[in-house]
Structures are given as structure tokens and as C-alpha cells.
Amino acid sequence: MTDRNAIDAKIRQLIEPFNKKGIEVTDETKFQQDMEWDSLTAMDFVASVEDEFDILISMNRAAEIETVGQMVDAVAQLQGDR
Amino acid sequence: MSDLLSKFDPLIAQREALLSTGLTDPFNLVMEKVESPTVAICNGKRTILLGTYNYMGMTFDPDVIAAGKKALDEFGSGTTGSRVLNGTYATHKACEDALKDFYAMDHAMVFSTGYQANLGIISTLAGKDDYIVLDIDSHASIYDGCALGNAEVVPFRHNDIEALEKRLKRIPEGAGKLVVLEGVYSMLGDVAPLKEMVAVSKANGAMVLVDEAHSMGFIGEHGRGVAEAQGVIDDVDFIIGTFSKSVGTVGGFCVSNHPKFEILRLVCRPYVFTASLPPSVVATAATSIRKLMHGADKRAHLWENSRRLHAGLKQLGFTLGTEEPQSAIIAVIMPDLETGAAMWEALLNEGLYVNLARPPATPAGKTLLRCSLCAEHSAEQVGEILAMFGAAGRATGCI
Numbered sequence: 001m002t003d004r005n006a007i008d009a010k011i012r013q014l015i016e017p018f019n020k021k022g023i024e025v026t027d028e029t030k031f032q033q034d035m036e037w038d039s040l041t042a043m044d045f046v047a048s049v050e051d052e053f054d055i056l057i058s059m060n061r062a063a064e065i066e067t068v069g070q071m072v073d074a075v076a077q078l079q080g081d082r
Numbered sequence: 083m084s085d086l087l088s089k090f091d092p093l094i095a096q097r098e099a100l101l102s103t104g105l106t107d108p109f110n111l112v113m114e115k116v117e118s119p120t121v122a123i124c125n126g127k128r129t130i131l132l133g134t135y136n137y138m139g140m141t142f143d144p145d146v147i148a149a150g151k152k153a154l155d156e157f158g159s160g161t162t163g164s165r166v167l168n169g170t171y172a173t174h175k176a177c178e179d180a181l182k183d184f185y186a187m188d189h190a191m192v193f194s195t196g197y198q199a200n201l202g203i204i205s206t207l208a209g210k211d212d213y214i215v216l217d218i219d220s221h222a223s224i225y226d227g228c229a230l231g232n233a234e235v236v237p238f239r240h241n242d243i244e245a246l247e248k249r250l251k252r253i254p255e256g257a258g259k260l261v262v263l264e265g266v267y268s269m270l271g272d273v274a275p276l277k278e279m280v281a282v283s284k285a286n287g288a289m290v291l292v293d294e295a296h297s298m299g300f301i302g303e304h305g306r307g308v309a310e311a312q313g314v315i316d317d318v319d320f321i322i323g324t325f326s327k328s329v330g331t332v333g334g335f336c337v338s339n340h341p342k343f344e345i346l347r348l349v350c351r352p353y354v355f356t357a358s359l360p361p362s363v364v365a366t367a368a369t370s371i372r373k374l375m376h377g378a379d380k381r382a383h384l385w386e387n388s389r390r391l392h393a394g395l396k397q398l399g400f401t402l403g404t405e406e407p408q409s410a411i412i413a414v415i416m417p418d419l420e421t422g423a424a425m426w427e428a429l430l431n432e433g434l435y436v437n438l439a440r441p442p443a444t445p446a447g448k449t450l451l452r453c454s455l456c457a458e459h460s461a462e463q464v465g466e467i468l469a470m471f472g473a474a475g476r477a478t479g480c481i
Contacts, residue, residue, distance in 0.1 A: 069094070
């Protein structure tokens with residue numbers, strides 16, 4: 001299983017192009033409220049995470065992911081499941 | 083008590099701000115009189131209709147109307163029952179027979195609307211632990227069909243063959259897979275690369291459902307849609323369609339060659355737990371579908387209209403949804419909602435109705451003036467339409 005720190009660093013890289021407001025990203029940063037992403041931006045970001053880690057994040061699963069930290073945890077878990 | 087409607091406050095505020103400028107409400111237009119598939123009276127003014135999806139202009143076809151009147155006389159105004167109880171009349175079977183002949187397929191199932199067809203078929207086919215892979219720009223009825231079921235739902239980037247393939251390959255071994263695609267995407271009027279996508283889906287063991295709502299009647303040699311035009315209709319497991327566009331009435335359907343298809347009539351809840359269509363509606367649909375089988379001349383004229391409007395609007399300086407006309411939908415992209423609404427009103431004042439489409443129904447937060455052409459639009463009308471776009475565009479500073 002990939003180290004959580006490595007996943008975290010990669011996720012932050014992937015957030016970069018979508019972080020139009022240039023806000024500071026922490027584990028607690030919320031995609032919808034803090035980054036002000038609409039649903040399409042969120043889906044685009046999820047697709048980039050899926051491709052980076054070669055995993056599937058279903059819409060049902062994605063709907064439960066609100067913060068950066070939760071995304072890192074989800075990726076770690078989905079990678080572990082394979 | 084917390085007000086359950088307060089979640090809509092931002093939308094209420096946006097509407098109030100827009101309407102306070104004195105603008106006509108684009109979502110409250112009333113047609114006082116409808117003269118033909120292409121002309122109605124709105125606010126006392128003769129208005130050319132360019133936003134109706136009435137692609138083949140069947141709504142005033144004399145044979146279609148006669149069939150409806152006859153069915154009203156012979157079978158009454160409604161069935162008051164489900165298709166699986168007292169709601170299947172000879173007219174419903176005749177309508178399904180017309181669909182089977184039109185598509186040259188073994189089975190046809192008629193729903194009360196196209197929305198319900200997607201809702202019912204998708205939620206019934208893909209159950210718990212199955213996977214639905216769908217284009218991110220899919221219609222609301224497809225997303226709602228996914229929400230009604232229990233499958234894992236995985237969207238992929240619009241019309242991206244590689245994105246679809248990657249996701250299919252990541253699905254766990256042995257899981258059921260349904261790929262959901264549309265022939266024509268209704269917002270921008272662009273066509274899907276079905277040839278490649280169906281091949282990729284089949285190679286990865288998925289069943290394929292294609293919604294051909296916006297292509298029936300005029301795309302493909304027999305008007306069966308984009309899957310026919312691209313030569314993959316035999317590899318598509320389920321085709322979803324509607325009567326509310328080219329057919330010219332209301333209703334939805336699924337056609338298929340799957341040998342076990344008929345069981346869906348008993349297990350598909352949006353089919354079972356609602357009243358069937360009135361006999362007059364299915365009679366008009368059946369007549370219209372059979373006439374569409376011989377609509378080559380009308381089809382050719384519709385394409386001519388689409389090409390001419392697309393070229394004309396481009397020449398006027400508008401930004402369009404597609405580089406080339408791919409369907410009978412031409413989407414004019416507006417810079418923002420305010421300009422879009424102003425342009426919509428200016429067109430209405432000129433005597434032209436188009437659809438104002440806005441997020442979240444549109445891709446990438448775009449505001450669109452969506453035009454859908456009709457085979458009954460005359461060459462003169464297309465000329466008038468272009469003149470009105472020119473005048474309204476200049477008045478609102480769009481061009």
C-alpha cells in the first residue's frame with residue numbers, strides 16, 4: 001500500500017489546476033464550500049484522481065468525500081482494496 | 083420549524099435579480115395558439131418556433147391527427163390503469179409493433195414518457211454490485227435512473243473514448259457492466275463516437291444502452307439514429323427513445339433484441355406503477371412512427387435547414403456549440419446568463435422562440451440559446467430566422 005504522505009502530496013498536485021481561487025489547502029479544506037467547486041469541476045477532479053491512481057471512485061463514493069483529507073483516505077483505501 | 087424551501091433561496095434571488103430588470107421570464111412563456119409545427123401565437127404575436135424538438139413536424143400531420151381522433155372515439159380518453167393490469171389496449175400493442183418494425187428489433191416496451199423509459203430501464207438493469215459507466219454530459223433522466231437503482235455509478239469525460247475504456251478496465255472482474263451513451267447530446271447538439279465506444283464496451287464485456295431521443299427519424303439510413311449511422315446498431319443491447327420529439331406526441335420506449343427482454347415488463351417499477359398512455363396518444367405515435375419510415379425527403383430538407391442555419395449564424399459572428407452541424411440542434415453560446423436572457427427576449431420580440439438553457443442543465447456552466455430545427459421550416463423561414471438573429475444580436479451587443 002502506498003504511503004499516505006505520498007498520496008497526500010500527489011492529491012495536492014492534482015488540486016492545483018482546479019484551485020482557481022488559490023486558497024491554502026489543508027486536510028480540512030472542503031471542495032465545495034472552501035474551494036467553491038461546482039459539481040462538474042468536482043467530477044473533473046475526481047476523474048484526474050482516478051487516472052493518477054488507476055482506481056474507480058463511484059459517484060456514490062465521491063458524494064461522501066467532502067475534504068482533501070477524506071479524498072486521501074479514500075484513495076489509500078481503494079488502492080489497498082485492489 | 084425550518085423552512086424546507088429555504089435551500090432554494092439563492093435561485094429565487096437570482097431569478098428576482100434577473101426579472102427586476104424588466105425582462106420577460108424565459109421559463110414562463112405561454113403559447114396562446116399553435117398554428118403549425120413551426121408557428122405559434124405568443125403574447126398576441128406570430129412567433130416562429132425554433133426550440134421545440136419537433137424535428138420531423140409530425141404534430142399536425144393529418145393522418146396522425148385522424149388516428150388520434152379515431153382512437154379517442156373507439157377507446158375513450160384514457161386507460162386509468164397500469165400496462166400490466168387494465169392499461170394495455172390494442173392501440174398499445176400496435177404502437178409497440180410499429181416500433182419493432184421501425185427499428186427491425188424483436189422487442190419494444192412503451193413507457194408513459196421518455197424520462198420514465200430511462201428511469202425504468204437503467205434502474206432495473208443495473209442492480210447492487212453492478213456498474214454503470216456513463217458520459218458526464220448525460221441527460222437528467224439517465225442520472226435519475228442511476229439514482230433510482232443501487233449500482234455503482236462511474237462517469238467519464240464527455241465523448242472521451244480513452245476515459246471510457248480506462249474505467250471499464252478498472253471494474254472488478256465478474257461485475258455486471260452497463261455503458262450508457264447518447265446518440266446526440268441535446269445541449270450542444272454534438273454526436274457521440276458510438277462506433278468506437280460500442281466496440282470498447284463490448285471488448286470489455288459491457289452491455290450498451292444508447293439514448294437516441296434526439297436522432298430518431300432523421301439520422302441513419304432508416305432514421306434509427308446515430309448507432310445506425312455509424313454501423314453499430316446490432317451491437318447495441320438497448321435503445322431508448324421518445325415520442326415527444328420526432329414522433330410528435332408524448333411517451334418513451336426501449337427496443338431490444340435481448341431474448342429475455344419481456345421479463346422487464348414485470349420488474350420495471352416506472353413501467354408497472356403508473357398509468358399507461360391514453361389510447362389516442364399511442365395511436366398518434368404508431369401512425370407517426372410508420373410515416374417516419376418513409377420520410378427520406380423530409381429528412382433531406384431538415385439537414386439542409388440545419389446546415390444553412392449553422393453556416394448563417396457562424397457568418398453573423400455567433401459562437402456555436404459545434405464546428406460543423408452534427409444534428410438538428412444548433413446551440414448558440416452566450417457569454418453569460420444576463421446577455422443570454424436579453425438576447426432571448428430580443429429574439430422573442432422579433433418573433434422567434436428558442437430555448438434558453440442554463441447551468442446546471444448545460445455543460446461547463448454555459449448559457450446557451452438552443453435552436454432545434456424542423457423539417458417543416460421553409461427555406462423562407464430559415465432566412466427570416468437568420469435576419470432576426472442578426473437584428474437581436476446587434477441590439478444586445480452579442481455580435
